[in-house]
Amino acid sequence: MKRWAAGVAAIVALVLVTAVSGVTAPQTTLEFWTISLQPFFTDYVNGLVAGYRRANPGVQVKWVDVQFQAVEQKLLAAIAGGVPPDVVNLNVEFTSRIAERGALVDMDAAVPAADRAKYFEGLWSSGRFKGRSYGIPWYIAPPVLIYNGELFKKAGLNVLTPPATEDAMIGAAKRVKDRAGVYGFMPPLDGTRLMYLFLENGLPVLSENGKLAVFNSPAHVAYLQKYMDLFKADYFPDDTLRRGFTGAVERYSAGQLGILLVGPQFLLRIKESNPEVYAKTFVAPYPMGKGRVIHAPLMALAVPKASKNHQEAGRFALYVTSDENQLAFSKLTVIFPSTKKAAADPYFRQKGAGPEWQARAIAVGELKFGRDLTVVVPNQTELFKIFREAVEGAFFGKMSAKAALDWAVREWNARL
């Protein structure tokens, strides 16, 4: 009889424990997608997630890291399959493309004005689609000018007076090629990056109302022609148009490139792949053009409309992009926060050993000019493809600079 009673008591206790644990178990699970943060930032993101769970005991966060090339397709498949993430890390190009389909939550409406004011206005409005923002700015990396001191010396250039303008940079790159025997630079001309150069130099891509393409003025043509002449004279490698900054970083890391124009976070990659080149590396401000603006690729956090937890997802996105969390992230690598308070932290003005400290101080000064210059237009992929064809056609001698830009403008205007 005693044994029977003990058995009943045990069952009752088990039921009670289960019921109690059921009450305290997380009620909401958020799925959070990041782009290529594993393995370098695994601890940081796990720490973020744990912090949020501690502050919000009813919320469980499932973190999924996705490769950059796969994120758009995976997101679409997840939305179509009815299992979207709740918070997803996207760049401006992806954000506007998916927002065009009406699949993202309007952040201008979802985030209170007081919270919106914490971010740099230029970053909050980067990539607005039809006047609305669909992503909360996360981190940004304004480019800097990285150069190989040894190659500069071989070319007879003064290492301590780096080129301050685009034309001075081209001049230095030509000297490196002529005297040191390796390419001086790989200008950012792949894909649609010529658009950023246009904008950085005060040459508009669209009319003020955004309804017409206007990138075929004589100034645009002359600008393109300048690079075509450099290409023809073999002043930059012919894989520049195909490989872009990936090829440039590889070439620089191998000691085969004089100047590199990339975000300062790439210094860590150079340091890892070739410490000898890293030791000869100097950093200078990005040569700003007449537009007084610098293209700084921005990462943002978006909430798909198909998520069932809009409010909680929005709260989590604000938590990830809060001053403290962005500052902590910026200390792990050479990236910069999108919030004004975090960017004003004395940490960014500290002096330290190595080019990355130099780069950090330079890039933080560029933040006020930094903007993601991705041109946001309807039918973006198709229009970008046309632009790419025109630019490549000009570089490979299929069309003149004027004919290429005139053709692309006609095609754009027929579709805008």
Add this chain to the structure above:
Amino acid sequence: MPVRPAPKPSAARGLGHALNPSGARGSGRRTTLVAYLFLLPALALLAIFTFYPVIFGTVLSLFEYDVINPPRYVGLQQFQRLLSDRYFWIALTNSAKYVLVVPVIQLCSILLAVLVNRPLRGVGAFRAAYYIPVITSWPVVGIMWTWMYDQQGVVNWVLRGLDLVARPISWLNHPTITLYAVMFVTLWKGLGWYMVIYLSGLQAIPVEYEEAAMIDGASRSRVFWHVTIPLLRPYVLLASLLSTMAAVKVFEEIYVMTRGGPFFSTYTMFMYIFDKAFEELNMGYAAALALVLAAILLVLSAINFRVFRRGGLEWY
């Protein structure tokens, strides 16, 4: 009156008849049923992964669909749009050029198969060596050849070492040569696969045929062209068919090595379908493109059947 003995089951009438004296019809039905039961798993997989997508894709080509919003019926509009779509014609032209790799790859693999069919010492190692590219994944092959094709890569190093070129060639950055450079990689990777098909064909040909021709005074090349090749024709048909389909559907090597560039010179039909579907989110248009490609493949397959149907041991 003599009693007729009950008929014994004969082997010709089969075990089924012996076990089922009610008649051959019932037994036949059962055999068919058993056969279908065995086929069922494969048919189910085919239905899910082939027939359903084909039917779905055909229906989808009549709709505008971007994955996120509900599909909108547009009839045959997307097929009409194809005719004035310049990227469709660029992609189709590049895919047509890519088919040129088929005769080259077939000829090279037949020659290679003849070579490794000889009873030479260590020939197994050669066969394995030629097959290694086949089992190597496309990303690995693509990255490896991208490095080899680099201006400072091994291809230019060899060519310059042999004084065949004055300055390094930019194999993957020149619109006039890049397509052919990628085609060469397709050739290199596929050679071993077709070689194995031809090797099995060569080993199925009885040696008496070639011996008889040689006794009659035929030279080696005459034996090859007039005995070996005609007897090998069913294998040529199979290999050409597979190779044509692979060439028209080429994607991986392009995606890894050039992404369709430079100046769209390697932009093939599958690249365009991929772009339309996953970059522009125009699934309906991508489905229409895929249907047109399927129709082209049907025509090319019919041509292959027409050209190579006569031949083989059974034909003669």
